[in-house]
Amino acid sequence: MADLSKEPFNLIVAGVGGQGNVLLSAFIGMALVREGFTASVSDTFGVSQRGGSVTSHIRISRGVACSSLVLEGQADVILGMEPVETLRALGEFGNRAVITIVNPRPMQPTGGVSYPDLDEVRQAIIKLSARTMFVNATEEALEMGDPIYTNVILLGALAGADVLPVGREAMVEVLKARFPGALYDVNLSAFKKGEELIRDAAGIFS
């Protein structure tokens, strides 16, 4: 488990409204508090909550609570639930040292707005990150039968990447507290799937 290399340590979770990033961020926050850290978890919305971009700011410290929002260019880790949103977050919070974990499945904007070339977006993410790991979370979730598992798969990937000061035990405890019975089992297997995927994801260094 990584210790708090920096105070505050800043994690950005970037996604689209409805992807479940708010819940994912809350899970991370709960795990952090469980481990004795001071956490602040705050979401910012783009144009809207529904179908718009949603960015969660997770700030980790010991002792005094931080303010809610990560300053420009100050993310340590970016967890991108969607490629374009990951790139958007890199533009605002990225820096030469940032580690990026990305779910490469695009979510198309609506209202006639077209999606950029996916390869270009991938390349840009790699260029703007010190290290990038792609995790096919949505594909795996669909294979499990419901896209709803995407966020827990990504939680597993985040735990497996060993970039946060909080490890898998605390996160699994949070899942256990949150999901009753059979739901816990399926979410745990989603979590494990994420851990597996990140193990296989060769980090791409820019």
Add this chain to the structure above:
Amino acid sequence: MSGTKRGSRNLLEDVLKAGLCTGCGACVTGCPYMAIHEGRIVVLDRCTIEDGDCWRHCPRTPTDVSGFSEKTQGVPFDFLEPGAIIAVEMVRSVDAAVREKGQDGGVVTALLAFALDEGMIDSVVCSKKDAGGAPHGFVARTARELLECAGSSYEAAFTLEAFRKIPAGNADRLAVVGVGCQMEALAKMKAAAPVNGGNPQNVQLTVGLFCGWALRSDIFRPLLEEICDTSRIVKFDIPHSPGTSFDVYTKDAGKISIPLDDIRPAINPACQYCWDMTAEFADISAGSAGSSFHGWNTVITRTPRGAGLMKRAVAAGIIEIQPLPESRMTKLKASALNRKKNALRNLARKSGTREDLGYISGLPAGLVDALLKD
């Protein structure tokens, strides 16, 4: 100019808002952004296509009338004549019931029913009035359905919208009945088939209707509602004599005559720019103008295909024919030419110059000046 590429935005600005829409119905064929409602073309949403069928098929976007005439009629175009002519005759249906339901001689209904019967065509694109409502495009597949569509509507009928009711890939051979502007639109549709909609290439026969003007249903219908129960209307007529009354036949009240002047406000202003009284792009054109007697139609047979049908119909005893007196022929030609002069004059007035005749292109140089000199 017929190569101009434009889309629905231009159609909205340059045709609909410019008061040029004739109500032919071509633009809505296969288009989800436009609809017809109570006698109006309605734009439902913004389309971004810049090379659209709506513009391409509209009879009031630039049209090479000479080129299209040659293409559809197979003979060189003479703007001074009422189109290609093989014969001009007085014709009527032998069946009195058809005459009663149809207009004057009931020839159009009789001919098309015969064409359906003998298997020349499978269905007829025409217009139909539902009880109390404005006419709309309709695909008649039987003689019985056809008879329900008989009789002049006097209203712009958006006939060609019926193509949207023909499923893609349908191979039915079609006849189309319509007025001049609709024949122009159909010629354009045949020249470049719509992307989404029935296939005008399957049209085997076109029957044109003489047209002086058409009424706008959105203005005409409220006028009608003031004088009768529109759901009980059977037929309209403008009798030759005295020529100043508009007769509405209803199931309950019989004939109600309205002074023609009372319904003039409902005449589509776009009709003043129309050059084509006799539907020159059709195989056969029919109407009452020129006929000597009540109960007969004047019929212009224009193409060999039309002539063949006429011949077979006579032989089968469906229609009967008598020659059109010379004086009537002269009068018919004069009115057709007069219509063209008026259209050119009105178009020149609209644009402010004889150089710009709006949608009409392809006229021989000097012709316009010659026609408008008086």
Add this chain to the structure above:
Amino acid sequence: MASVIAADNPGAAVLLMGNEAVARGAIEAGIGVASAYPGSPTSEILPAIADVSGERDIYVEWSTNEKVALEVAAASSFAGIRSLAVMKQNGLNVALDFLVNLNMTGIGEGGMVVFVSDDPGAMTSGNEQDSRMAAKWFDNPLLEPENAHEAKEMVAWAFEFSESVNLPVIVRGVTRLCYTRGNVVLGDLPAGMRKKARFSDVWDMYNPTKSKFTATPSPVAHRLLHEKFEKAREILENAPFNRYSGPDNPELLIIATGVSAAYSAEAVDVLHLKERVGLLKMGALWPLPKKTILQWLSRTKNVLFVEEMDAFMEGSVMELWAGAGLHDGGIRFHGKCSGHFPPCNEQGADLVIKALTDILKIEHQLIDADYKREAAEYMRLVPNRPINMCAGCPHRATYWAIKNAIALDGRNGFVCGDIGCYAMGFGPPGFFQARTMHAMGSGTGVANGFGHLGRFGFDQPVIALSGDSTFYHAALPALVNAVYNRSNFTLLILDNGATAMTGFQPHPGTGVLATGEPAPVVDMEALCRATGAEVMVCDPFNLTETTQAILTMMKKNAGVRVIIMRHLCQLVKVKRKIAPRYSMRVEPEKCIGESCGCDRLCTRVFGCPGLMWDSRAGKAMIDEAICVGCGLCADVCPAGAIRKEEVH
């Protein structure tokens, strides 16, 4: 899972959202009654209390509007039971008429807290406002917490404060406070029997002045209010929520309220200014603790105010300074007056850093300029993600029908919109149909007015929209007014079975209480019929029928016509595990995509998020991760390429 909100585990640190912390504070204070009308960013407070209402013996209700909520809470206070009323900024406006009078009469023996949240940046609202002004306007005690933990502490403390000054206390939040999760250290839960509720001040015929809860004679009541206010000020001078950190004689004093205090602390930290700059973090704002403030003003020559929205402290402190005759000292004030902060939108530490570097003339480079330049170039790839309604949302169907009906009608009809998810109708999700949008119920109210303009030549048909919850909240009086005064419009009530925008709270039409228990249904249709309006009910997913219904109602052009558009919110369907009705697919060979005759009608205009455009193939696709199988796009597709199959 047992609710962490009611965990009897004093001293434990848990992660709570600001709203949950407010709920916990009220529970720790032993409230007996909580009432609210849903409104983001406060919507989670009441459900958090409702979750434990049984075990903690608390009466909770979703009231039909905020004024009623405040009245319900006040009665509890009158009878000696502590109560909490919750509302967003717009709700406070609705409740103000009662609050103004409640201040005059004073409360009962039960403390009363009104939690109001503003929404800087209008992230979940149609407007921005600074509700703190109401405290100054109507003489209300006012507190403002910095973070979730302080929110819990402050709400609990506010009940005692309220009881000691006999006034309702406003605790003001902002969206960032309400929706940020942070560590909260739990306190003790109340133990023992709750006291009996009793309206003790029975009117005494020998001493009529004891009729306590009427503010007459008003001048006397008003004077009494100001006397209470001076007592309140004394208490706030020593409140635990105003803290100073920094040097004894700071070069610059920051006075910051609420969440702005945290932004300020971070800015001071980032710029390493702890030796030069002092931070007076204020949580107890009104009545202004004059002594505390003057004491710190006297030790500096530079003051920077950091607060979101209006210059509430800034103006009040400058007034105080001017009135205290301390001009000799010569203080320079900075804040909104100096242009360092805007009077609108959310602020963050970055703005404080900018203000400090400017005022103190220091250099600071937060970000790597090279990286920023490189990143900026890639941002050309990042498209906007426009606002949208959910896949399967019935409002999309309703707006599609409205759009077509208005176009077909051809008289330039328009829509008076209202507050709720369907407010998105001003943009692409509603095909730009909603043309006015103001307060709850205003669609119907404004339509009332349009409906009388025929005498001045006005000939456009008017459609008013109201959500189901909005209908009970404020549209009903407007409907009654419309029928009574013979207005002329069509009201569409978008009945999706929940207060969807704010999180699917029940309302009087749903048959469910805040606690989830069954409730009598206040029949919307019967209510509308009782007004005398012509009423019909449609399922907006029957597009053709719905369009025709709207068209027919528009054409009537006299009187008030109501169409109830009834279809369950898609998210509620998901919550209730209602399976998708159709399985959807696109037949690519039939899809004509960008060609004439389609022009991407489904993805460009209709715009359901469950549809994707495959630009390489030039075909539409169903996104199975998002599509909910409502089937509507199959009815819209002009080429018959989108197919729906009933799922059995």
